[in-house]
Amino acid sequence: MRSIMKFSKIPAVTITRLSIYSRCLEALAQEDVKIIASDKLAQKCGINPAQIRKDLAYFGEFGIRGVGYFVKELLSEIQRILGLNKTWKMALVGIGNLGLALVAHENFVRQGYEFVAVFDVDPAKVGRRLPSGQIIHHVDDLDKVVKEKGVEIGVIATPAGKAQNAAHRFIGSGVKAILNFAPIQLQVPEGMAVENVDFTVKLDNLAYHLTMAEP
Amino acid sequence: MRSIMKFSKIPAVTITRLSIYSRCLEALAQEDVKIIASDKLAQKCGINPAQIRKDLAYFGEFGIRGVGYFVKELLSEIQRILGLNKTWKMALVGIGNLGLALVAHENFVRQGYEFVAVFDVDPAKVGRRLPSGQIIHHVDDLDKVVKEKGVEIGVIATPAGKAQNAAHRFIGSGVKAILNFAPIQLQVPEGMAVENVDFTVKLDNLAYHLTMAEP
DNA sequence: AAGAGGCCGTGCAAATTTTCACAAGAATTA
DNA sequence: TAATTCTTGTGAAAATTTGCACGGCCTCTT
Numbered sequence: 001m002r003s004i005m006k007f008s009k010i011p012a013v014t015i016t017r018l019s020i021y022s023r024c025l026e027a028l029a030q031e032d033v034k035i036i037a038s039d040k041l042a043q044k045c046g047i048n049p050a051q052i053r054k055d056l057a058y059f060g061e062f063g064i065r066g067v068g069y070f071v072k073e074l075l076s077e078i079q080r081i082l083g084l085n086k087t088w089k090m091a092l093v094g095i096g097n098l099g100l101a102l103v104a105h106e107n108f109v110r111q112g113y114e115f116v117a118v119f120d121v122d123p124a125k126v127g128r129r130l131p132s133g134q135i136i137h138h139v140d141d142l143d144k145v146v147k148e149k150g151v152e153i154g155v156i157a158t159p160a161g162k163a164q165n166a167a168h169r170f171i172g173s174g175v176k177a178i179l180n181f182a183p184i185q186l187q188v189p190e191g192m193a194v195e196n197v198d199f200t201v202k203l204d205n206l207a208y209h210l211t212m213a214e215p
Numbered sequence: 216m217r218s219i220m221k222f223s224k225i226p227a228v229t230i231t232r233l234s235i236y237s238r239c240l241e242a243l244a245q246e247d248v249k250i251i252a253s254d255k256l257a258q259k260c261g262i263n264p265a266q267i268r269k270d271l272a273y274f275g276e277f278g279i280r281g282v283g284y285f286v287k288e289l290l291s292e293i294q295r296i297l298g299l300n301k302t303w304k305m306a307l308v309g310i311g312n313l314g315l316a317l318v319a320h321e322n323f324v325r326q327g328y329e330f331v332a333v334f335d336v337d338p339a340k341v342g343r344r345l346p347s348g349q350i351i352h353h354v355d356d357l358d359k360v361v362k363e364k365g366v367e368i369g370v371i372a373t374p375a376g377k378a379q380n381a382a383h384r385f386i387g388s389g390v391k392a393i394l395n396f397a398p399i400q401l402q403v404p405e406g407m408a409v410e411n412v413d414f415t416v417k418l419d420n421l422a423y424h425l426t427m428a429e430p
Numbered sequence: 431a432a433g434a435g436g437c438c439g440t441g442c443a444a445a446t447t448t449t450c451a452c453a454a455g456a457a458t459t460a
Numbered sequence: 461t462a463a464t465t466c467t468t469g470t471g472a473a474a475a476t477t478t479g480c481a482c483g484g485c486c487t488c489t490t
Binding site (some may be wrong): 067 | 455
């Protein structure tokens with residue numbers, strides 16, 4: 001199955017939606033809902049029901065006709081598809097306000113993501129230990145520490161000016177995926193996966209909406 | 216012009232890209248670049264040059280054939296389109312690690328966004344003043360304070376369980392746009408704009424990529 | 431002043447993504 | 461067992477989005 005999937009192209013939006021479905025299913029499981037139909041799930045997610053069924057169809061058949069989907073089962077299938085049946089090791093560069101908040105964020109751990117190393121350039125910070133336990137390393141040691149700890153995902157929470165440099169270090173140390181909070185477009189080689197989290201882009205969307213919606 | 220635009224449908228992705236162009240243009244202005252061609256800008260943004268020209272074409276003609284775009288001029292036009300020629304007033308609910316980081320984040324101010332009020336439910340927090348100056352109000356006073364201060368955008372940084380409640384309060388007080396950091400799909404009435412910032416969705420994309428790219 | 435080279439704006443085709451609509455399978459009832 | 465009622469999985473159509481390719485305008489050179 002995996003080997004087939006690997007060559008068929010699945011839209012990025014589908015993966016994003018799978019992730020959203022999993023959030024909804026988690027909530028449903030919490031409420032002790034056993035079975036759900038695509039219509040109901042769609043309503044919860046604000047998505048067309050056919051879309052849900054089609055997204056799932058890329059990966060197999062998980063429902064029962066006339067019945068729906070078993071919540072727990074579907075959740076677990078989606079998590080398997082996304083690759084969440086393991087703990088992913090992350091490293092963070094940039095221990096500012098945002099960086100600290102990220103490390104302290106408990107959602108990550110619940111979802112199977114863990115910060116195993118943190119870095120900064122500020123000599124005043126290097127060597128200190130965070131409340132969550134990690135010792136702050138200097139960015140110059142990134143390559144060494146990343147390899148030692150087997151980091152798989154790099155997280156960049158530096159100011160914009162330092163972000164590309166951080167990216168280069170991650171690239172050099174063999175990390176293949178980067179989550180970037182800096183408001184710039186990182187230049188990375190083919191095959192690297194980069195996801196940007198840019199609050200101000202989202203705010204700009206809202207500002208545009210408000211501006212257009214005005215009377 | 217505005218009144219024409221209001222009825223023609225512009226794709227949400229276009230707005231998002233405009234926002235990205237503006238980040239790139241800001242960087243170029245910083246480097247004192249005066250003029251840029253769509254090809255160069257496209258390269259910087261990782262986007263097709265025709266796409267850029269087409270996105271801009273929704274709103275007018277901003278370039279000079281045979282020459283390119285004046286960086287500062289185009290930047291200012293895009294900012295005008297997005298509605299950034301004013302300061303937007305935001306309110307934050309949820310003064311946890313993430314909330315604190317957001318309030319302290321200097322990028323917002325630079326981009327024309329300002330937190331004019333902050334809220335929490337924790338009695339231990341209510342009444343205290345943040346380093347950035349805002350006094351923490353109780354969420355029960357949200358309606359009153361939001362109306363007093365003329366808040367236009369609500370930001371939710373609560374745990375998932377409290378997010379829908381926060382949204383209801385914003386809706387009730389007449390706020391028409393919400394930036395949601397909680398990992399749930401908010402239920403809101405027609406006409407409200409909601410943008411979600413969900414780190415773990417982005418991480419799931421990376422996890423999927425890494426899983427699929429494996430040998 | 432004419433010619434050459436560069437780049438924007440845009441019609442049109444291609445590709446992608448979403449949505450519809452229905453056959454097929456599962457449970458429930460008579 | 462047959463009829464009824466659900467809801468999935470999926471082809472095919474519709475809608476949207478992207479990318480090409482070229483006419484037209486601008487500047488610079490000769």
